[in-house]
Amino acid sequence: MPACYEASRCAEAGMDRIDTVLKAVPEDLVTTDQDVVARYLTDFRKYMTGASRAVLRPRTTEDVRRIVALCAEHGVPLVPQGGNTSYCAAATPGVAGDELVLSLERLNAIREVDAPNLSLTAEAGCVLSVLQETADAAGLMLPLDLGSRQSCQIGGNLSTNAGGVSVLKYGMARDLVLGLEAVLPDGQLLDVLQPLRKNNTGYDVKQLLLGAEGTLGIITAVSLKLVRKSVQTVTAFLAIPEIDALTQILARAQAYTGECITSFEYVSDHSLRMLLAARSELRHPLTAPNPHYVLLEAQTASPVFPLEDAVSQLLEQLMEEGLVTDGTLASGGAQRDALWVLREHIPEAEVANGGSVKHDVSVTTSRLPAFVKEASALVEDHSEGGRLSIYGHVGDGNVHFNVVAPVGAVPATYKAWFEREVSPRIYDLAVAMGGSFGAEYGIGRVKLDLLDRYGNPAKIALMRAIKTAVDPKNILNPGKVVR
Amino acid sequence: MPACYEASRCAEAGMDRIDTVLKAVPEDLVTTDQDVVARYLTDFRKYMTGASRAVLRPRTTEDVRRIVALCAEHGVPLVPQGGNTSYCAAATPGVAGDELVLSLERLNAIREVDAPNLSLTAEAGCVLSVLQETADAAGLMLPLDLGSRQSCQIGGNLSTNAGGVSVLKYGMARDLVLGLEAVLPDGQLLDVLQPLRKNNTGYDVKQLLLGAEGTLGIITAVSLKLVRKSVQTVTAFLAIPEIDALTQILARAQAYTGECITSFEYVSDHSLRMLLAARSELRHPLTAPNPHYVLLEAQTASPVFPLEDAVSQLLEQLMEEGLVTDGTLASGGAQRDALWVLREHIPEAEVANGGSVKHDVSVTTSRLPAFVKEASALVEDHSEGGRLSIYGHVGDGNVHFNVVAPVGAVPATYKAWFEREVSPRIYDLAVAMGGSFGAEYGIGRVKLDLLDRYGNPAKIALMRAIKTAVDPKNILNPGKVVR
Incomplete structure (x- = not known):
């Protein structure tokens, strides 16, 4: 029997199974209108567009239970989806159309x-x-x-x-x-x-x-x-001449304020420039540009801790020692929001420049400055003019080490080339430094190869054993995280 | 073939398998001297004494890897053991003698x-x-x-x-x-x-x-x-007239000091009296007895937070409102240690009174006072004179709700009776209030029945599926946690 016949027969059988499930689910929980369904089929970063006959939108846990039981009975895979903001296409169905999307959006009590x-x-x-x-x-x-x-x-x-x-x-x-x-x-x-x-x-x-x-x-x-609830918030935007000083500044800040430090976010001058160019209404918060910035936020629930004084004193000390060369303080409100825009809107600036190749890397905080320097040198040597955009949660050892296409290049072509030719060097470096190729975005569909390459073999084997034991029919989000 | 013959043949085969393993493990990692082995066979609370031909004491991870691989190959179960302080006999081998104890004590780099x-x-x-x-x-x-x-x-x-x-x-x-x-x-x-x-x-x-x-x-x-590191520590021992006030006091303390509160430990008057009677050198820290006490500790890494002032002011406010009626403050050193003895040596006082039936219960902190009151009433009604000893980590919703035999009763007999007749009521109450029958001690060998009774069936099924998938030969600590 020719394989193609087998395949089409299986595909038909798959459709029959989906029909059976769709008929058994209460009508008001099923959307088959493809104009509506389409909204659930493309991932946030537009890596891929999948296919699905329908979106199921249960209202209660019991609805979910019945849907999953039905799908288990008939062997129909489900792709659960929340706000669809995955950076790794973790909530997007495959292109074959043999999976159903299960949106949890109505379970919102x-x-x-x-x-x-x-x-x-x-x-x-x-x-x-x-x-x-x-x-x-x-x-x-x-x-x-x-x-x-x-x-x-x-x-x-x-x-x-x-x-x-x-x-x-x-x-x-x-x-x-x-x-x-x-x-x-x-x-x-x-x-x-x-x-x-x-x-x-x-x-x-x-x-x-x-x-x-x-x-x-x-x-x-x-x-x-x-x-x-925090009753005091102090936010600072600091200019740092040497990236090596990051860990020392964090240690000093945590020690002086007693771990009130909620956020310790890095912004490279590359990223800030790109943002200021893309959003002309934004102003540089300091008097002059600097290679590195930190957005530091301290919060406390205590009304009696002199938080603003403590942060001010800390900054004075750091400036006297030359660890910080310039800075501005905000205590809540619009001033604070204006500083956070400079950190949180960087991804938008990247999109305005054709998007970025993202490397969501973590290392120990002790090695983070070395990683940023070595990875930057690597990009300089190999990227053929790619523009760095580096920022992230450096207090956690997590840096978004991103690269935007050179001015004039076709972003999609450049990014595909970079991912193939240069990204592996960046990940190799992170892993060689004891770090991780995936700090907070997850694996989804996009990073399966990286997990194969860098994951501990016993861990991968254990993951497979668990997946097989818990979901022997492979009906929940197949093709994501584990093969 | 008679079953007893089968069993003895299996037991012999088991011994052969153990011999094979013991011969293959480097001599300096094996102790068969039963005088030494005996130290590893009785659990901390002396619930049970198991049997084992030998204790294996690897020095490196590679030693452990080889031992486990050997035991997997030959089907010999291992009972891993650390400091042997489990309250649930989780590290004690069974009585059959067909398991080997694996002590990790030499892996101490x-x-x-x-x-x-x-x-x-x-x-x-x-x-x-x-x-x-x-x-x-x-x-x-x-x-x-x-x-x-x-x-x-x-x-x-x-x-x-x-x-x-x-x-x-x-x-x-x-x-x-x-x-x-x-x-x-x-x-x-x-x-x-x-x-x-x-x-x-x-x-x-x-x-x-x-x-x-x-x-x-x-x-x-x-x-x-x-x-x-904390550079300031303030410890307080407080008298609380009404147990209902516990959550309010904790909330006020956390809000006023900005979550500097490290410990919020409850001591009942029952427990304190028992301790002071057992250890005549100890003094009551307050001027008069009270039904309830809290040992509160606040710590901060900040040198600039006025912690002692903050805790003093907090106590003044709580006393003005009548939530606290008496208290003493210590800022580190011997004074602090003296307060902690009153909390940490309660288990010793119970042992001096023949030991206790322990119920390591947790509920939400919002329900903890109600649980203590209802469970105390239940013991009063059903315990035939048992003495309450209640203390624990009430800031986490965790109370050690213990009962000591009445003066004059034979402790072992009384405790066995209590565990059979009264303990189930206490666990029923905790679980009915949305709580747990096991907050921090674990399951081990001792609480398997409780897990069967109170555990979510899907959870237990999932635990079994995982155990079977990960340890199909059931060689690691068999008979503990999962059946």
Whole structure:
């Protein structure tokens, strides 16, 4: 029997199975209108456009449970999707059209705010900024924060173990999870949602779903840690003559303010120039350009800690010693927002220049300056005029080491060439320095080759064993994270 | 063929397999002297004494790898053991004698202190206090701290996801892990040891080994987060007339000091009286007895935060409002130690009274006062004179709700009766209130029945699927955590 016949027969059988599932799901949860479906088929960075007969939009955990059970029964793969802000196409279906998109957007109830317990329980489809506002209204703070806060959803944040701008003080998304509710690949409900700070009762299975990008279960709800609300915020934008001084400045800042430092973000002069050129209404915050900048933010819930004085004194000391050469301070409000724009809108400036090849690298903070210098030299030697755009969460050892096409080059062509010819050298360097090729974006579909190349073999084998054991029919987000 | 013959044949075959393994392991790593072996066979709380032909004491990760590979090949189960301080007999072999004890005590090298990166890499057999001292010598602090710090080992701390007295500010042992090295049940080396704060590259498999009590792999080394050293410590011992006020006091303390609160420990008057009676050299720290006490500790790395003033002002406010009726402050040194003795030596006082039935319960902090009141009433109604000893990490919602035999009763008999007749009511109450029957001690061998009774079925099924996939021959710590 010719293989092509087999394949078409299988494809037809696949369609039959999808039909069976679609007929069994309540009509109001199914969208087959391809104009609507199309919105769910392209990833945020426009790497790829997949295909799907329908988008399923459950309203409740029980809806999700039934859908997954049906798909498990009929062998129909599901691609879970939150706010669709993955940088690695982790929520985009394949091109074959044999998968269904499962959007969690309608699971957006806030189930409980328990203020004395410092916890918030909410469903997977809640937009991050909504949860931040909910915590704020309760007099508390949800410390998870990242650039896409207005559109990303908490289920996606957890499935990718999101990082962001407050990791230094509060940790990654994983560190903020007290409890989890999820539907497993066989349709069973995993209910470990209690917002308990201590619960050592067997394997902490929820950890397995955090960062698994929807391949081991569908997160439907979460109990998150809240913290006391900051009543004082001091933000500084500093000019740093030598990148080697970064770790020393961070250490001094943390020691002097007692770990009030919430953010310690690096901005290269390359990136700042690109942003100021792209957004003519923005002003340089300092009197003269410098090779390196740091956006430092200190926050405290204490009304009695003299935070602004402490940060001012710290800066004076750092300037006396020459570690910092210039700086400006903002205490909240519009001034603070203006400084944050200079950090958070860099990706937009890259897009305005044709987009960037992104390298989301982490190393130890002790090696970060050396990495930036060596990787920059490498780009200078090999990139044929590519423009560096380096910024990121250097307090966590995480740098977005990006490269924009030279002026005049066709960005798409240049980026493809760079990814093939130069990016491997950058990743080799990071890994040789004990670092990681993927700090906070995850693997998705885009970084599978990198995981094969750099991942510890025992880890990859263990990942496969777990995936096979938990999702033997491979129905949850196939082709992502694990092969 | 009679079953007994089968069994004895199997037992003999088991002995043959053990012989094969023991002959293949280098002699200097094997101890068969039963006088020495005996030290490894009884658990800390003396629940049980197991049997083992030998104790294996590897010196390197490669030794561990070879031993596990040999045991996998020949089907010989291993019981990993650290400082043997488990409260749940998690490191004690069974009575059949068909398991070998694997002590990690000789894997005690400190591999690296990376001060700028705030990390410490050390082997599994390092005693916790040694690691604390190592961090201190580097001008930093390892914030994991618990009563058994002088004897527990870091591998055991991680395998049980230890809690302790600093969880409120710094989290559980899990939260302090940056990287892990472990030997998997097939002898493969899992090397994800890099001390990176961000590394989202596939499933975070190390999470699975943390808290798995040695059933999924043998932890051989860990990279831990360090923090800036506290330069100010203020400790307070407070009298609280109403237990309901606990959460309010904690909230006020955290808000006023900006989350400097490291410890918020409860001591009941029952426990304090028992301790003062058992240790005549100790003095009551306040002028008069009270039903409830809190040991509160605030710490900061900042030299400029007026911490002592802040805590004093806070106490004045709380006393004016009647939430606190009496209190004493210590700023470090011997005064501080004297207050901590009143909290940390309570277990000794229980032992001096014949030991206690321990219920290591957690609930949300919002429900903790209600739990203590209801559970106390329940003991009063059903315990036939049992003496309450309640204390613990109430800032984390974790209370050690213990019961000591009445004066005059035979402790062993009474405790067995209580565990059978009354303990289930206490656990039922905790779980009905959304809490956990096991906050920080783990499951081990002792709490398997409780996990069956209270665990989410999907969670238990998932645990079994994972154990079967990762350790198909069931050679790592069989009979613990999962059946």
